[in-house]
Amino acid sequence: TAPFDVNIIRRDFPILGETVNRKPLVWLDNAATTQKPRQVIDRISYFYEHENSNIHRAAHELAARATDAYEGARKKVQQFLNASSTNEIIFVRGATEAINLVAKSWGEQNLQPGDEIIVSHLEHHANIVPWQQLAGKKNLKIKVIPVDDDGQIIIDEYIKLLGPKTKLVAFTQVSNALGTVTPAAQIVKLGHLAGAKVLVDGAQSVSHMPVDVQALDADWFVFSGHKVFAPTGIGVLYGKEDLLNETQPWQGGGNMIVDVTFEQTKYHNAPGRFEAGTGNIADAVGLGAAIDYVTRIGMPAISQYEHYLLVYATELLKEVKGLQLIGTAPDKASVLSFVLDGYKTEEVGAELNKQGIAVRSGHHCAQPILRRFGLESTVRPSLAFYNTCAEVDLLVDTLHRLKK
Ligand code: PMP
Numbered sequence: 001t002a003p004f005d006v007n008i009i010r011r012d013f014p015i016l017g018e019t020v021n022r023k024p025l026v027w028l029d030n031a032a033t034t035q036k037p038r039q040v041i042d043r044i045s046y047f048y049e050h051e052n053s054n055i056h057r058a059a060h061e062l063a064a065r066a067t068d069a070y071e072g073a074r075k076k077v078q079q080f081l082n083a084s085s086t087n088e089i090i091f092v093r094g095a096t097e098a099i100n101l102v103a104k105s106w107g108e109q110n111l112q113p114g115d116e117i118i119v120s121h122l123e124h125h126a127n128i129v130p131w132q133q134l135a136g137k138k139n140l141k142i143k144v145i146p147v148d149d150d151g152q153i154i155i156d157e158y159i160k161l162l163g164p165k166t167k168l169v170a171f172t173q174v175s176n177a178l179g180t181v182t183p184a185a186q187i188v189k190l191g192h193l194a195g196a197k198v199l200v201d202g203a204q205s206v207s208h209m210p211v212d213v214q215a216l217d218a219d220w221f222v223f224s225g226h227k228v229f230a231p232t233g234i235g236v237l238y239g240k241e242d243l244l245n246e247t248q249p250w251q252g253g254g255n256m257i258v259d260v261t262f263e264q265t266k267y268h269n270a271p272g273r274f275e276a277g278t279g280n281i282a283d284a285v286g287l288g289a290a291i292d293y294v295t296r297i298g299m300p301a302i303s304q305y306e307h308y309l310l311v312y313a314t315e316l317l318k319e320v321k322g323l324q325l326i327g328t329a330p331d332k333a334s335v336l337s338f339v340l341d342g343y344k345t346e347e348v349g350a351e352l353n354k355q356g357i358a359v360r361s362g363h364h365c366a367q368p369i370l371r372r373f374g375l376e377s378t379v380r381p382s383l384a385f386y387n388t389c390a391e392v393d394l395l396v397d398t399l400h401r402l403k404k
Contacts, residue, residue: 002308003301010386012037012293023356026391031176031204031335031382032360033226036290040230043289047282054278056255070281073288074271077236080291081221082212087241090271091284094235095203096126098222099170101237101274102199103130105250107168113139116165118196120145120153121372122175122182125365127201131170145171147372151178151327158187162194169196173211174204177366177380178327179310179335181209188218197243203227207384208306208333210299213238225283230290234283237274244270251276302385306334309383309392316396321403326373334383337364340399345377348402352379355398357391 010016013035018025027035047069053062055070071086078086092098111117117131121144135142143166145158153171162169169191173184184200191198200218205211207228213221220243225234239247249256249267253276258266267273294302313336317323322341340348349361360380363370370376381395 002305004297004305004385006305006386006388009297010388012039013386014038014041016386020356020358021354023354026355026357026387026394028381028383028387028391028395029358029360030207030384030387031227031364031380033232034207034229034384035386036229036231036286037293039293040286040289044231044282044286047285051285052282055281066281069285069288070279073284073291076288076291080206080211080295081236081238082214083238084214085241087270088238088244090237090239090244090274091279092235092237092274093233093280094224094226095201095222096224098220098235098237099126099199099201100130101250102220102222102239103134105274106197106243106247107131107134108138109248111138111140111167114141114165115167116141116143116163118143118145118158118161118166118169118171118191120158120171120182121147122151122153122172122178122180122369123170123366124172124176124201124203125367126203127170127172127199128368131168141165144368147180147369150329151175151180151369151373152329152331153180153182153187155183155186155190159190162190162196164195166191166194166196168199170199170201172201172204174202174208174333174335175327175366175369176204176335177364177369177378178329178337179332179382180327180329181205181331181333183331184218185216188216192217204333204335207294207302209303219243225287225290228287228290229293230287231283234280234287236287239270241270244274249273249276253277255279297385305385306383309387309389310334310336312389313381313383313392313395316392317399320396320399323399326370326375326378335380336382337378337380339375339378340402343402345379348379348399351402352395352398355394357395357398359395
């Protein structure tokens with residue numbers, strides 16, 4: 001049985017009451033983005049109705065309210081990730097911007113021609129392209145950890161890639177295309193033993209499992225608010241405090257300085273040095289509300305329920321004739337990827353849409369891992385804690401009918 005009443009939870013998400021093609025919406029595209037609870041929507045409205053101001057600068061009441069709300073959200077993120085200080089939490093636009101920040105600041109400042117970056121075959125384009133751009137500029141080498149036929153990273157092959165030239169390991173905690181949960185703490189530890197820094201892409205993990213950045217021991221950890229029931233346009237870069245303070249900022253402007261003359265500028269320590277200009281204040285506050293929301297339900301409870309749904313969906317999908325599941329690692333988060341004999345993935349997506357079911361059909365911004373399985377595209381239902389077995393049944397029934 002579920003550790004919470006999913007029908008009560010669903011009432012918090014106004015959009016789940018929508019109809020699509022005169023059918024109730026079934027939102028199974030959570031890996032692309034998640035829906036927002038009333039508590040988040042209301043919190044953003046409240047900000048604009050009662051607190052809106054720029055932060056830090058002016059000594060007036062609304063500036064104080066906005067600053068408290070924004071810094072309060074930073075504190076919630078710190079606790080959510082179990083970071084040791086709020087100084088380690090930098091607000092950015094999303095996971096993509098966080099990775100680019102590390103590439104364009106730390107990477108540009110510290111990597112030398114011939115240095116090596118290791119990524120895994122599972123990566124989202126956001127954790128490939130910035131490193132490739134940097135490698136082109138600085139003549140670095142990118143090495144790729146292979147995955148096995150289940151879609152799991154092969155640790156022995158990873159160990160062979162590590163060496164004195166390895167300066168950075170960047171990999172995902174959960175694959176957005178297959179759902180694989182990688183042995184992240186082990187990958188971090190091995191990277192550190194080789195003397196490398198390690199970045200963990202948590203875009204797909206934070207909404208599905210408890211994350212503890214101190215236990216993980218990553219140097220940087222990134223995620224996007226919109227995948228964890230918060231708005232788009234807000235995300236987080238976590239970094240170890242000393243490392244952040246040793247790194248020169250990538251963008252200059254207001255807010256991030258201690259003192260400016262025409263000759264030189266003295267920067268704030270983190271997080272200020274990496275938050276130039278006016279940030280996305282209201283949506284950061286919305287992210288704080290989303291964290292409160294999932295924390296109240298409990299990440300362990302969410303994880304447990306989603307695992308149950310995942311197992312349920314996996315077993316039923318296996319019974320659909322001609323359906324091939326891609327990504328069969330024993331350790332998975334709630335992403336399912338498949339192809340169906342005789343149908344293009346877009347056709348499957350369109351048929352499901354007729355029933356009100358939203359799934360992603362495509363390459364999921366992770367072309368290398370799909371090509372590892374000889375594919376350009378899969379159908380990808382992805383689950384969240386507000387999904388139900390009845391919704392999974394509808395998905396599977398529609399696929400059965402399609403095959404008849
Ligand atoms: N990494 C992974 C694993 C993702 O799934 C995504 C989003 N699909 C990203 C990075 C990039 O996130 P965003 O587009 O929100 O910046």
